[in-house]
Amino acid sequence: MDKKSGHYIYSNKSYDVSREWFSLTLLMVFASCSADLFSKATRTKADERDLRNSVFDFIIVGGGTAGCIIANRLSAVHDWKVLVLEAGDEENIDYQIPGVPTKDYRPILWNYRTEKNGFSCLSRPGGSCEVRTGKVLGGSSVTNDMKYTRGHKIDYDGWHNSGAMESLEWKFSNLIDMFKASEDNGDYDTLINSFFHTRGGEMRVQRFKHVDRYMEVFEAAFSEMGLRTHDLNTNIAEAVVNHQFTISNNTRVSTNSAFLKPVKHRKNLTVLTGVTVTKIMINTQEKSVDGVMYEIEKGKERPAYAKRETILTGGAINNVKLLHLSGIGPKLDLKKHNITTIVDLPVGLNYQDQVTTGGLSFAIADAASVSENQIINDFKTWFQNRSGPLASKGIGQISAFIQLYENFNAPDIELSLEGNFIRSDKFMLTNISVNVAEETTMPLSYYNLVNLYPILLRPKSKGKVTLNKRNPKLGRPVIQANFLKESEDLDTLVDSIDIALQLLDTKEMKRAEIKLASIDLFPCDRLRNRDQWNCIARHYTKAMSNPIGTCRMGGNSTDSVVDFKLRVHGIDGLRIADASVMPSHVRGNIYAPTMMIAEKASRMILKDWKENIGSYNNR
Incomplete structure (x- = not known):
C-alpha cells in the first residue's frame, strides 16, 4: 500500500487481476441487492455482459464546458474506460453561427430563476432573475457570448491559502500553462507576448475580422475617455477591448466541437446524451463512491460503476442538487428533506454570480432597416462560405474594463455592449420597456439599439442553493442569490453608470448622433440622478x-467542499472540476477559467492514477 495516498499499487500484471476482481465483486453486490433479477438460477451471460458494460474507470457527470475537456484527456489513456453522462443533446450547427443568440434558445438551457427578495430583480417577471446555463453537449460553451477573458492575476492569487501548501498550485504563475494548454491563438499581434499566449491547442481563439461603423464609434468614444486598446488577458487594469472569441473560420467553437467530437471514435470512450444522473452511489461504511444512478427515461434508471473516480462537472447549481440528493451537504438542510447525511459539507453555500442592470440603452438614429429577405440571404451566405453579417457579433465585440477604486490594480467593472433591433415602425424607439429593449428577436449583427450593461465583476453579495421544497428530485433547485444585498455592490454599479453616461459627451457619439434611448423606467421614472439609478439597478x-x-x-x-486537488472532503473517489469550485469570481467571464480548471483537474487525475513506470493506482 502507498502510505501517502492510501491506495494499493499494482503492477501491470496484477492490475488485470484486480480489474476482474472488481467486476466480480460488483456482480456479487448487485446480485445481492437484486436477487430476483440476478440470482444464480436466472442470471444469464447477457446479464453479466450488461454489468461489465456498466463498469468504467471514470464517470464524468456533465458533458459541459469542463466535462468535454476532461473526457478528452482521460480517454487518451487507452487502458481507461471513460463514461460521459449529459442531460442535454448534441449541439446543432445553427448554434455555431456567431450572430445567433443561443443564450435565448430555451431547449438547450437550464432555465433557472432566483428566489424573490426585496433588494434585486424587483421589476423582472415574478420579482426574480433568470439564470441560464447550457443544457447541451458543450454546456455553456454553446450558449455563452464566446468571449475569451481569463480574469486578473490577483483573482487567482487570492485563492491561495497561506496555510495550505497545495493551494500554491492555484497561484496565477502556476496556472498560466493550464490556460495555454488548450489555446490556439490566431491573432499574431496577441501572440507576440508568448508568456501569456500560444498556438497548437485544441481551442481556436481570435478576433472577428468584421468591424462595423458603430463598433468604431464606440471604440473611439471610449478612447476619448482615456481608455487604450490592450490585451486584457495580460493583467491589465483598464482597457477598451476588441475581444477575442472562441471561433474558427467565423464559426463558434465549443468544448464539444474542439475536444469531444474529435475523439468520439475512441473505443474506450462512451458518451450518453439525454440522461439525467439522479444519485451518487456511496458505500457508507467505507465513505467511498461506487458510481451513479442515471435516468434514461422517466422512471427507468440504470447504474454505472466507477473503479477509480466519479467526476462532477455539472456546474454550480446542478452539482449541488446531485450532492444533496446523495447525502452530501449541510446536515440541517438535508434533514428538512429527510435525507440521511453521509458527509456534512457546506455544499450550496457561497453562491455568487456577476450581475448587471438593464435600463441603459443608446438609440442609433440612422441605423439601416433590415428586411426578412436580407436576413434569409445572410443566413445562406454564412452556410455557403462562413461570411457576411452573421459571421460576427456586431457591437458585442467591443467592451471596456474600468478600475473604479484604488484598492487593486485591476478592473472592477466591464461596460459590455449588446446590440438589438427594435422594429421602429411599431415602437419608434420611444418609451419602450426595459424587457422589450433586451428581448432579442433578430440576429445580433443587426441593431438600432445598443444596450450597455455595467457588469459587476467581483460581487460581494453571496447566496445559497438548496433542494426544491416540494419535489427535491424533480423540481428546480432553490437559488437564493441575494444579488445587491451588500450595499457596496449597488454603489459600484451606480458609480460605473455615471462613467458610462460620459460617453454621451464625447465628440464621436455626438458626431454619430447616438443618444440615450427613451426607455420606460417605471417605477423609477419620477426619481432623478443617483436615486433613479439606484432604483433602476434594484428593479x-x-x-x-x-x-x-x-x-x-x-x-x-x-x-469548503473540495480540497486543492478538487477531491470532495471526507469521501473517496469523488472529485468536482468546474466553476463551482472557484472560491471567488475572476474579473471576466468564467468560460476560459473553467477550461483552465478542467485542464488542471485532468493533470491532477493523471498524476494521481498513473505512475511514471506505467503502473496504476487502484481504489
Whole structure:
C-alpha cells in the first residue's frame, strides 16, 4: 500500500487481476441487492455482459464546458474506460453561427430563476432573475457570448491559502500553462507576448475580422475617455477591448466541437446524451463512491460503476442538487428533506454570480432597416462560405474594463455592449420597456439599439442553493442569490453608470448622433440622478449566468467542499472540476477559467492514477 495516498499499487500484471476482481465483486453486490433479477438460477451471460458494460474507470457527470475537456484527456489513456453522462443533446450547427443568440434558445438551457427578495430583480417577471446555463453537449460553451477573458492575476492569487501548501498550485504563475494548454491563438499581434499566449491547442481563439461603423464609434468614444486598446488577458487594469472569441473560420467553437467530437471514435470512450444522473452511489461504511444512478427515461434508471473516480462537472447549481440528493451537504438542510447525511459539507453555500442592470440603452438614429429577405440571404451566405453579417457579433465585440477604486490594480467593472433591433415602425424607439429593449428577436449583427450593461465583476453579495421544497428530485433547485444585498455592490454599479453616461459627451457619439434611448423606467421614472439609478439597478437587475462557488475549494471541510486537488472532503473517489469550485469570481467571464480548471483537474487525475513506470493506482 502507498502510505501517502492510501491506495494499493499494482503492477501491470496484477492490475488485470484486480480489474476482474472488481467486476466480480460488483456482480456479487448487485446480485445481492437484486436477487430476483440476478440470482444464480436466472442470471444469464447477457446479464453479466450488461454489468461489465456498466463498469468504467471514470464517470464524468456533465458533458459541459469542463466535462468535454476532461473526457478528452482521460480517454487518451487507452487502458481507461471513460463514461460521459449529459442531460442535454448534441449541439446543432445553427448554434455555431456567431450572430445567433443561443443564450435565448430555451431547449438547450437550464432555465433557472432566483428566489424573490426585496433588494434585486424587483421589476423582472415574478420579482426574480433568470439564470441560464447550457443544457447541451458543450454546456455553456454553446450558449455563452464566446468571449475569451481569463480574469486578473490577483483573482487567482487570492485563492491561495497561506496555510495550505497545495493551494500554491492555484497561484496565477502556476496556472498560466493550464490556460495555454488548450489555446490556439490566431491573432499574431496577441501572440507576440508568448508568456501569456500560444498556438497548437485544441481551442481556436481570435478576433472577428468584421468591424462595423458603430463598433468604431464606440471604440473611439471610449478612447476619448482615456481608455487604450490592450490585451486584457495580460493583467491589465483598464482597457477598451476588441475581444477575442472562441471561433474558427467565423464559426463558434465549443468544448464539444474542439475536444469531444474529435475523439468520439475512441473505443474506450462512451458518451450518453439525454440522461439525467439522479444519485451518487456511496458505500457508507467505507465513505467511498461506487458510481451513479442515471435516468434514461422517466422512471427507468440504470447504474454505472466507477473503479477509480466519479467526476462532477455539472456546474454550480446542478452539482449541488446531485450532492444533496446523495447525502452530501449541510446536515440541517438535508434533514428538512429527510435525507440521511453521509458527509456534512457546506455544499450550496457561497453562491455568487456577476450581475448587471438593464435600463441603459443608446438609440442609433440612422441605423439601416433590415428586411426578412436580407436576413434569409445572410443566413445562406454564412452556410455557403462562413461570411457576411452573421459571421460576427456586431457591437458585442467591443467592451471596456474600468478600475473604479484604488484598492487593486485591476478592473472592477466591464461596460459590455449588446446590440438589438427594435422594429421602429411599431415602437419608434420611444418609451419602450426595459424587457422589450433586451428581448432579442433578430440576429445580433443587426441593431438600432445598443444596450450597455455595467457588469459587476467581483460581487460581494453571496447566496445559497438548496433542494426544491416540494419535489427535491424533480423540481428546480432553490437559488437564493441575494444579488445587491451588500450595499457596496449597488454603489459600484451606480458609480460605473455615471462613467458610462460620459460617453454621451464625447465628440464621436455626438458626431454619430447616438443618444440615450427613451426607455420606460417605471417605477423609477419620477426619481432623478443617483436615486433613479439606484432604483433602476434594484428593479432591473440582470444575472450574467456565471454562477460559481457552491462547491468551493479550500483546506478544510468547515468552509469548503473540495480540497486543492478538487477531491470532495471526507469521501473517496469523488472529485468536482468546474466553476463551482472557484472560491471567488475572476474579473471576466468564467468560460476560459473553467477550461483552465478542467485542464488542471485532468493533470491532477493523471498524476494521481498513473505512475511514471506505467503502473496504476487502484481504489
